[in-house]
Amino acid sequence: MNEHLTEDEVIAAVPGLTRTRLVSFIETEVIVPLRREDGAVSALIFRQVDVARMQVLCNLAEDLELDDAALAVVVALIDKLHAARQDLLAIARAVAAEPPDVRARIGSAVLMPR
Numbered sequence: 001m002n003e004h005l006t007e008d009e010v011i012a013a014v015p016g017l018t019r020t021r022l023v024s025f026i027e028t029e030v031i032v033p034l035r036r037e038d039g040a041v042s043a044l045i046f047r048q049v050d051v052a053r054m055q056v057l058c059n060l061a062e063d064l065e066l067d068d069a070a071l072a073v074v075v076a077l078i079d080k081l082h083a084a085r086q087d088l089l090a091i092a093r094a095v096a097a098e099p100p101d102v103r104a105r106i107g108s109a110v111l112m113p114r
């Protein structure tokens with residue numbers, strides 16, 4: 001699969017994606033495509049991450065019958081969860097790089113009842 005896809009290619013690649021739904025995703029900014037300038041012609045292009053995101057959005061829209069406003073809220077929450085996961089992975093890597101005694105103290109502090 002190409003690194004970047006055109007509107008027609010992404011509509012063909014994502015089950016349940018229609019041109020109307022794609023325009024809605026772009027208007028609500030849950031998908032932010034790149035813009036390719038080729039002289040006087042401008043075209044939207046989509047990255048693989050956009051394609052994966054649209055697959056999730058189409059599944060949510062169809063399976064849970066979510067409207068555009070609800071999809072925007074769900075996608076914002078997914079984005080926040082993803083960012084929190086990345087932060088936790090960075091913290092875990094930093095802790096793993098510490099000496100055993102520091103890791104033990106951190107582990108004790110984390111496991112302490114509140």
